[in-house]
Amino acid sequence: MISAFDLFKIGIGPSSSHTVGPMVAANRFRDQLPAAVIRIEVELFGSLAWTGRGHGADRAICLGLLGEQPSRVDPDDIAGLLAALSATKTIRLPGGTAAAFDPAADLVFNFEALLPHHSNAMRFRAFAADGAELIEKVFYSIGGGFVEEEGASRAGTSIDLPFGFASSADLLGICRDTGLSIAGVQLANELALRSRGEVDRNLDLIRDAMFACIDRGLRLDGVLPGTLQVRRRAKELLAKLEARRLTNSSGPHEIFDWVSTFAIAVNEENATGGRVVTAPTNGAAGIIPAVLRYFRDFCPDYSDDAVRRFLLSAAAIGSLIKRNASISGAEVGCQGEVGSAASMAAAGFAAALGASPSQVENAAEIAMEHHLGMTCDPIGGLVQIPCIERNAFGANKAIAAASLAMRGDGVHHVSLDQVIETMRQTGADMQSKYKETSRGGLAVNVTEC
Numbered sequence: 519m520i521s522a523f524d525l526f527k528i529g530i531g532p533s534s535s536h537t538v539g540p541m542v543a544a545n546r547f548r549d550q551l552p553a554a555v556i557r558i559e560v561e562l563f564g565s566l567a568w569t570g571r572g573h574g575a576d577r578a579i580c581l582g583l584l585g586e587q588p589s590r591v592d593p594d595d596i597a598g599l600l601a602a603l604s605a606t607k608t609i610r611l612p613g614g615t616a617a618a619f620d621p622a623a624d625l626v627f628n629f630e631a632l633l634p635h636h637s638n639a640m641r642f643r644a645f646a647a648d649g650a651e652l653i654e655k656v657f658y659s660i661g662g663g664f665v666e667e668e669g670a671s672r673a674g675t676s677i678d679l680p681f682g683f684a685s686s687a688d689l690l691g692i693c694r695d696t697g698l699s700i701a702g703v704q705l706a707n708e709l710a711l712r713s714r715g716e717v718d719r720n721l722d723l724i725r726d727a728m729f730a731c732i733d734r735g736l737r738l739d740g741v742l743p744g745t746l747q748v749r750r751r752a753k754e755l756l757a758k759l760e761a762r763r764l765t766n767s768s769g770p771h772e773i774f775d776w777v778s779t780f781a782i783a784v785n786e787e788n789a790t791g792g793r794v795v796t797a798p799t800n801g802a803a804g805i806i807p808a809v810l811r812y813f814r815d816f817c818p819d820y821s822d823d824a825v826r827r828f829l830l831s832a833a834a835i836g837s838l839i840k841r842n843a844s845i846s847g848a849e850v851g852c853q854g855e856v857g858s859a860a861s862m863a864a865a866g867f868a869a870a871l872g873a874s875p876s877q878v879e880n881a882a883e884i885a886m887e888h889h890l891g892m893t894c895d896p897i898g899g900l901v902q903i904p905c906i907e908r909n910a911f912g913a914n915k916a917i918a919a920a921s922l923a924m925r926g927d928g929v930h931h932v933s934l935d936q937v938i939e940t941m942r943q944t945g946a947d948m949q950s951k952y953k954e955t956s957r958g959g960l961a962v963n964v965t966e967c
Contacts, residue, residue, distance in 0.1 A: 519679055519707055520840055522833035526724045527663050527796045529588030530596075531788030532901040534800040535638050535846055535954075536566060536573030537588070539659025544582025546665070547642040547655050551611050555644040555652055558583065558609060558619040560626070564637035565848035566659065567627040568955040572744060572899025574791060579640070580621055583609050588663065593792055617644070635668065636660050637848040637953065661846025661854065662798045680706045686838055686879050686934040693875035700865070700875050701830035708830070721826045727795050728784070728807035729814075734792065735783025742789045744900045752783035773816065777917065778910035781808035785906040798836045798845045801852070801894075801901055802859035804909035806832060809863040809916050813870060824870040832866035835882045838934070843942035847894035848954040850945025856912040857889030857941065861934075863916035868923055876928025883934040885919035890937070891944055893952035895959030904960055 529538040544560070551558075560583075566575050580603055581591060591599075600621075603609075607620040618624075633639035638659040644652045656668035681696075681703045683689040692703050708717050735752045742748045756779055762768045784804035788794045797806040810828060814820045836845070839858045844850045864885035868878045889912070897903045951958030 519677060519682070519710075520833075520837035521708060521711060522704065522830060523720055524664070525662065525796070525798045525833050525836045525840070526829065527589065528724070528727050528793065529663060529796060529800070530591060530593055531574070531791045531794050531800050531803075533573040533575075534663040534796040534803075535659045535661050535848060536570060536575040537578040537791075538663035538796065538800065539638065539661075539665050540566065540575050540640060541578040541582040541586065541588050541591075542663065542665045543640055543657035543659065544579045544642070545585065545587055546657070546667070548583050548585060548609070549612060550653065550655070551617070551644055552652065553611070553613045553615045554646050555611065555615070555617045556647045557624070557645045558617050559624045559643045559645070561628050561641040561643075562626070563628050563639040563641070564632050565954045566638045566640060567629050568957065569896060569899035570627060572896070572956070573901065576621065576625055579625060583619060585610075585612070596791065633658070635666070636846070637950070638846070661844060661849065662840070663796050677710050679710050682707075683838075684841060686882075686938075689834060689838070690875055690879060699827070699831075699869065700834050700878050701827040701869050704830040704834040718826060721829050722822065724795055724829060725810065725825050727793065728797070728810060731787050731792065731794050731803075732780050732783045732807055732811055735787040736779070738786075742786060742900075742902055743791070744898060744902065746898055746900060746902055748789075748902045748906075750786045752779055752786055755779040755782065773812075774914050776816070777808050777812050777913050780811045781805060781909040781913045782906055784808065785901070785909045789901050789906065798840065798858055798862065799847070799855045801847055801905055802855040802909060802912065804906075805856065805859035805912045805916060806863045806866065808909070808913035809867050812913075812917065813867060817871070819871055828866035828870040831869035831878055832862035835865040835934070836862045839886075839938055839941075842935070843938045844945060850941060851892055851948050851953050852894040852908065853889050853892040853941050854945060855894065856908050857886050857892060859909075860889055860912040860916040860919070861886035863913065864919035864923070867917060868920040871920070871924065873920070873924050874928055877923045877926070879934050880926065880928055880930050881920040881923035883930065883932060883937050884923055885916050886934070886941060887932060887937045888915060888919075890941055891948075893948065893959050894954040895952055895961045896954065896956055897961050897964050899956045899961075903964070
């Protein structure tokens with residue numbers, strides 16, 4: 519089972535696959551080290567090498583080796599932690615001993631080799647005093663903060679789920695047979711892992727973290743990190759929208775600008791390394807929060823229960839996409855990130871508004887279908903252009919998809935299963951330079967400042 523709390527994880531920016539995943543992997547490696555270790559070396563491959571510095575993979579590795587975790591590290595403390603490591607070149611291990619690690623020399627970006635399982639690969643090595651290698655571990659960051667260890671068993675704890683499903687056809691069949699909604703099916707499975715109170719509290723925490731990220735993004739201005747010198751726009755956009763609203767002369771189309779502003783606020787926070795929620799990735803972290811904020815601020819049906827239906831329905835759709843295709847830009851391009859997030863948001867929004875299971879599935883299908891083929895080509899290896907605006911458009915398309923699906927009766931020609939499989943095949947056919955490497959598309963056709 520892929521839980522809602524696997525897909526929605528509170529962490530830091532700028533990338534779930536390049537920041538959150540590597541930090542988790544480095545922390546896991548650190549926890550396995552014996553006292554005899556005196557030096558550590560890390561090698562990054564594929565997309566982690568090509569866009570690692572712009573996406574913060576190097577900083578994440580260092581933080582993980584220092585014992586930090588994405589959900590707990592304070593973004594305001596990161597600069598000091600990294601400065602101290604650069605000065606001491608020493609990692610304190612769990613047992614109290616110390617190991618040498620110089621980020622400038624012991625963190626290697628391998629731009630030539632690819633490891634077999636996934637483009638986002640990391641090799642960790644630990645050495646004894648005589649130079650002998652004590653431990654070697656390979657981890658893969660497979661998108662959304664999920665990490666797999668090479669050679670480790672993928673079998674988890676056996677759980678008896680009331681309603682296991684592997685396809686949207688399975689899911690809709692369960693809904694027909696039981697009378698449950700898609701959110702109801704996902705909730706029943708979540709309750710196999712935790713209590714109803716815990717589910718509700720955790721869903722509310724996710725919503726609160728999303729809204730807090732929007733609020734912070736709307737307050738701050740300045741220039742985003744990196745060589746592009748991209749100005750933060752969300753605060754200015756909000757001021758213009760509020761001024762326009764006071765004149766009573768705003769047009770109906772300005773609702774799109776509100777949604778865009780919410781999404782941009784989140785992704786500007788993500789680009790600065792702020793606290794965000796993977797939804798299902800950091801690169802697409804603005805879409806679901808923007809649609810939720812639109813639901814709260816502009817729709818009369820908003821309630822805590824409706825938000826929980828939204829997130830549970832989105833999680834059910836996200837689990838199907840992750841199971842049967844990918845949510846990793848390095849694996850299938852941005853269709854797997856923004857496309858997946860828009861599909862999840864469309865399904866969640868439709869569910870929150872009372873759509874039937876078939877309408878929810880239709881909303882998810884429409885949103886995903888119209889992101890097929892989207893490449894991941896970040897300029898300068900940064901999650902700024904085209905990533906930030908791409909989230910704004912993904913959020914608006916999600917709302918449009920939900921609205922269109924609810925105008926129908928749920929009957930449609932293309933199923934969600936078919937469009938997910940098409941996304942998987944399209945990602946497999948896509949040239950690697952268009953999959954989060956910054957070696958194709960906008961990344962090479964726009965001059966970096």
